[in-house]
Amino acid sequence: MTKVDRRIKRTQRLLGDSLIALMLEKGYENVTIKDITEHADVAYVTFFRHYKDKDELLTARLNELITELAERINELAQAEIGEAAIQIAFEHARDNQQLYRVLFSSPGTVRVREELKTIYAERLIQTCAPRAPEGSVIPFEIAANHIAAATFELIHWWLKHDMPYSTQKMGRIYLELVERATWQALQITETEPYSES
Template identity: 30%
Template sequence: MVTKDLGMDRRVRRTKRLLKYALITLMNEKSYEQITVTDIVEHADYNRATFYRHYNQKADLIKEIITDQTNGLIQAFKVPYKKNNYIHLNALAPSEIVIFNYIIENKYFYALWREFEAIPGFYETFLQSITRFFKQDINLITPYHDGLDNNMYTSFYAYGILGIILDWIKNDFEQSPDYMAKQLCKIINYYPAESFITGNT
């Protein structure tokens, strides 16, 4: 019974992966609004019944894609913290920052950023998820300024780092991931703060 369930889980994951890949591929050819469920299933070589077994509508599929990528970005940000037992933010070395490598590895998604921005609610959902992670799971300690609002300081870091990432994406990944990691380290050290990931993660 367990083996059967595992096989079913694998089939579900494979089906969803192919449906997501189909939608992303189609977005290279036409706008999200122009893409139909029929387009998606034909590209993935499935039928409509298979699609509706997993999603109620096209919007549910795109939402899951966005959630996958948001979670992946957060996990990539956590990598150096986990590797170094949650050391301080400004103690990270450029070689330990993998978030830019993650984006390049998932370039098929991020290269379509402008197309995704045209989807109602995408930008807000993506940014809210990332900033929520910073505010809830990253605790910045600011010993340099008594009375400084930690929530505001965290927002400053969150939007600043996100701004760097989004600017890089919108400039078609002009610089290498290594260059971006080095620049991020320089910027973080220019505005020193200590930080750690809380137990909420």
């Protein structure tokens, strides 16, 4: 294990912090490398000595946050899925509002979001699939993906509309619209008759 040069750590930290700060300020796409290096008070050329492009810096800088979020998701999936857990998620989104906003709205972060969604869905499959009913019309993989996507979407909608409802209310909505609705849909088997409401 080779020791990392102090200057390298310093530069990379400055660049990473600057990207985050500028993203919150003007959005990922609108941040230029020149912006980053100026904000970090580092020579323009230095950027390319560390990263190939903006995406590489974002990924590197976001890795720790992804881990934190993954842990949070892990908690949520492992916990007996209930009101408390999902409310914590909304609270977390509210507390890290700006960052969540950027992550949801910046095109450049799509890959990261997809990754998170997949991780969430896979955890759901591992923890909940055994309890799912046999012979459902809906493959559990689809249901898990649906839940993961719908959850993110709900948080996204909430932030996009400036949090018009309380975290309690959103937790309730999540329970009914996403969790309970999906679970009930899973109960439907091939042989079960389909009747209109």
